[in-house]
Amino acid sequence: VSRWQPDARERLERAAIELFTEKGFAATTVPEITARAGLTTRTFFRHFADKREVLFGGEAISGLADRFLADVPADADPVTLIITGLTTAAETRFEGRRAELRQRWAIVRSDDSLRERELRKWDAVREATRHALLSRGATATTAALLADTSVSVFQVSLEQWLDQDGERPLAELITGTFQSLRTALTTSGPERG
Amino acid sequence: VSRWQPDARERLERAAIELFTEKGFAATTVPEITARAGLTTRTFFRHFADKREVLFGGEAISGLADRFLADVPADADPVTLIITGLTTAAETRFEGRRAELRQRWAIVRSDDSLRERELRKWDAVREATRHALLSRGATATTAALLADTSVSVFQVSLEQWLDQDGERPLAELITGTFQSLRTALTTSGPERG
Numbered sequence: 306v307s308r309w310q311p312d313a314r315e316r317l318e319r320a321a322i323e324l325f326t327e328k329g330f331a332a333t334t335v336p337e338i339t340a341r342a343g344l345t346t347r348t349f350f351r352h353f354a355d356k357r358e359v360l361f362g363g364e365a366i367s368g369l370a371d372r373f374l375a376d377v378p379a380d381a382d383p384v385t386l387i388i389t390g391l392t393t394a395a396e397t398r399f400e401g402r403r404a405e406l407r408q409r410w411a412i413v414r415s416d417d418s419l420r421e422r423e424l425r426k427w428d429a430v431r432e433a434t435r436h437a438l439l440s441r442g443a444t445a446t447t448a449a450l451l452a453d454t455s456v457s458v459f460q461v462s463l464e465q466w467l468d469q470d471g472e473r474p475l476a477e478l479i480t481g482t483f484q485s486l487r488t489a490l491t492t493s494g495p496e497r498g
Numbered sequence: 499v500s501r502w503q504p505d506a507r508e509r510l511e512r513a514a515i516e517l518f519t520e521k522g523f524a525a526t527t528v529p530e531i532t533a534r535a536g537l538t539t540r541t542f543f544r545h546f547a548d549k550r551e552v553l554f555g556g557e558a559i560s561g562l563a564d565r566f567l568a569d570v571p572a573d574a575d576p577v578t579l580i581i582t583g584l585t586t587a588a589e590t591r592f593e594g595r596r597a598e599l600r601q602r603w604a605i606v607r608s609d610d611s612l613r614e615r616e617l618r619k620w621d622a623v624r625e626a627t628r629h630a631l632l633s634r635g636a637t638a639t640t641a642a643l644l645a646d647t648s649v650s651v652f653q654v655s656l657e658q659w660l661d662q663d664g665e666r667p668l669a670e671l672i673t674g675t676f677q678s679l680r681t682a683l684t685t686s687g688p689e690r691g
Contacts, residue, residue, distance in 0.1 A: 384687030424617045449654045450679045457646030461639060486643045490680050494577030 314352045316342040321359040322405055325412045330356075330419065360409055360419065361426055369394075370433035374441075383443050387434070387455045388483060391462075395475035399463070407467050431456050458482045507545045509535040514552040515598055518605045523549075523612065553602055553612065554619055562587070563626035567634075576636050580627070580648045581676060584655075588668035592656070600660050624649050651675045 320341035324333040335356050339349050353359050373390040381389070399406065413419045435452035443451065462478040513534035517526045528549050532539050546552050566583040574582070592599065606612045628645035636644065655671040 382686035383682060388687065421614055421618065424621055425614065428617055446654060446658075446675065446678055447682050449657075450650055450675070451682060453646065453650035453653075454679070454683070457643055457650070460646075461642045464642075465639075482639065482643070485639050486647070487683050489576060489640050489644060490647070491684055493575035494581065 313342075313344055313348050317344065317349055317352060318359055319405065321356065322408050322412065325360075326408050330412055330416050357419065357422060360413060361422060366426065366429040367433045367436075370430070370437040373397075374437055379441070381441075383438055383441075383447055383451050386438065386441060387451055388480065390434070390437070391455055391459050391479050392476040394459070395462075395479055399466075399475050403467065410467055427456055427460070454486070458486060506535075506537055506541050510537060510542055510545060511552055512598065514549065515601050515605065518553075519601050523605055523609050550612065550615060553606060554615060559619065559622040560626050560629075563623070563630040566590075567630055572634070574634075576631055576634075576640055576644050579631065579634060580644055581673065583627070583630070584648055584652050584672050585669040587652070588655075588672055592659075592668050596660065603660055620649055620653070647679070651679060 317338060321333070321338045324337055324341060328337075333356065335346055335349055338356065338359070339346050370390060373393040374386060376393070377386055377389045413423050431452045434455050435448045438448035438451055439445070458479060462475060462482045465478050465482070466473070466475045510531060514526070514531045517530055517534060521530075526549065528539055528542055531549065531552070532542050563583060566586040567579060569586075570579055570582045606616050624645045627648050628641045631641035631644055632638070651672060655668060655675045658671050658675070659666070659668045
């Protein structure tokens with residue numbers, strides 16, 4: 306094993322998900338994960354604070370929203386901004402990893418502390434999205450509402466994508482879900498009913 | 499102090515919020531709360547599992563959404579349903595308690611474990627709302643999206659209501675926030691440009 310491991314993080318993530326699936330999250334240790342990945346525990350702790358964090362990417366969420374929005378024109382309206390951010394996230398971080406993400410999802414659901422950590426992750430995503438929208442000129446109310454909407458649309462689409470047997474790309478499901486929300490909000494209600 | 503305490507829960511909540519504000523959450527004990535409320539610790543534990551739960555109502559969230567929707571006609575569309583549910587919640591649970599809820603909000607923000615518990619509470623509200631919409635005939639996608647939307651609109655409106663110096667009722671802020679979301683989603687975006 307060479308000292309330089311450009312794919313160390315991905316290997317640790319894959320090994321951890323395999324072991325959590327085989328033995329359960331609680332019964333798996335960090336040395337077992339590193340042995341499976343053919344890496345040292347020192348390398349493990351360079352990437353992740355503990356075994357729980359392997360399931361949560363080990364990177365700061367706060368910079369992600371800005372990265373996904375880097376290529377969006379400065380004058381884009383807020384909705385174009387969030388749809389572009391969501392589809393970019395889908396294409397660069399999720400597409401092609403469905404089997405692994407299905408296993409991850411089952412592991413997270415199996416443990417209370419992981420479910421809480423997952424709630425905190427999505428809360429951090431909301432917060433990062435809200436800041437990204439604010440820094441691009443959205444009002445406080447619009448930024449908060451559209452950040453929540455982004456997370457909701459992404460989560461609903463992600464669940465459809467994980468559940469489906471077909472091959473519809475996540476990005477396509479996202480634009481469809483977004484359109485469903487628009488339709489639900491505009492075709493009913495006391496003011497339009 | 500008579501044995502029958504119809505307002506015991508409210509007195510314990512008020513006493514707890516006073517003490518948490520004065521001394522901090524961590525430094526306050528259950529006996530201090532019951533002494534302030536003029537009640538026994540036995541009464542306390544009849545209503546709440548521990549001192550943290552005093553801040554979270556001590557009642558199951560799962561039944562609340564259905565209760566707020568009890569008076570909505572069976573054939574109401576989903577958006578009418580959620581607006582009615584939210585404004586009913588605002589009028590019956592929040593209006594008239596702004597000073598106390600401001601203090602509660604400051605306490606929750608002061609402590610990591612309380613912030614996590616708050617995230618779990620809102621997740622439970624989402625889940626209860628989703629179930630209420632499903633049981634009234636919404637599709638799975640619409641139920642999930644509108645449950646998330648309900649929580650988002652409520653949270654944004656609640657923050658406005660807690661922050662404002664004026665006297666606009668929470669229910670009025672909710673209908674305004676909902677309209678802002680509709681406008682944000684329909685007046686921009688790649689498909690409407």
